[in-house]
Amino acid sequence: MIKIVVAGFKGKMGLTATKMVIENEKFELVGVLDPMATEANLNELPEFVQLDIPVFHQKEELVKQVKPDVWIDFTIPKVAYQHTLFAVENGIRPVVGTTGFTESQVAGLITQTKEQQLGGLIAPNFAIGAILMMQFAAKAAEYFPDVEIMELHHDQKLDAPSGTAIKTAEMIAEVRGYHQQGNPAEKELIKGARGADFEGMKIHSVRLPGLVAHQQVQFGSAGEGLTIRHDSYDRASFMTGVALGCEKVMELDQLVYGLENLL
Incomplete structure (x- = not known):
């Protein structure tokens, strides 16, 4: 016991x-x-x-x-x-x-x-599905280096980005290294519009009532895209x-x- x-x-x-x-x-x-x-x-x-x-x-x-x-x-x-x-x-x-x-x-x-x-x-996340989501994202990054992470949580969460999003970004960075994405001449008309930057990839945090814990890892390449998402609907x-x-x-x-x- x-x-x-x-x-x-x-x-x-x-x-x-x-x-x-x-x-x-x-x-x-x-x-x-x-x-x-x-x-x-x-x-x-x-x-x-x-x-x-x-x-x-x-x-x-x-x-x-x-x-x-x-x-x-x-x-x-x-x-x-x-x-x-x-x-x-x-x-x-x-x-x-x-x-x-x-x-x-x-x-x-x-x-x-x-x-x-x-x-x-x-553990940034204890959901087995979330662990698989992070592992799948790291594998996908071998072939899709351009990626953005969107994490969504309830409005009482105190830290942003979430620990899961940071861990995901770290795992992706181990595979692809630093990779600058997007147009180098890009300009934010409102500060923070493009999210947080981690080794060249962007992380976006959403905080709204009704949410529990959700994360979407969005990959883009020439003529195709790949989305890996995990949702926790209940604690x-x-x-x-x-x-x-x-x-x-x-x-x-x-x-x-x-x-x-x-x-």
């Missing part, structure tokens, strides 16, 4: 992850964390009245009272790195879906987990990947970045 805590349990992704852990016979939920929570126990919430699981408001208090194997984090970018570092320092394997980590932060965490021989996972689509991550980090001896490393 893998003992798990969920940080950010009152958010939409955190709540979905909490329910997944409770329903999975391989897991035991030993605590949840949210500094803004008013509850002391999950059973104070209508959907969890039959449970007896402590709610923690400070991470330091959590590690004094419970000994989890895995730390699931669906919080916000400004605290996710501190949470992940804290988990590693306390010998807890992180499974992180919060985005916004810098390259140096990820590199530092990998180095530290190697030293501790502690497994961990940071339950991420839970297969989260559960897989919780199991696999128990076998790893360092942190990895990207769910594709576990498939």
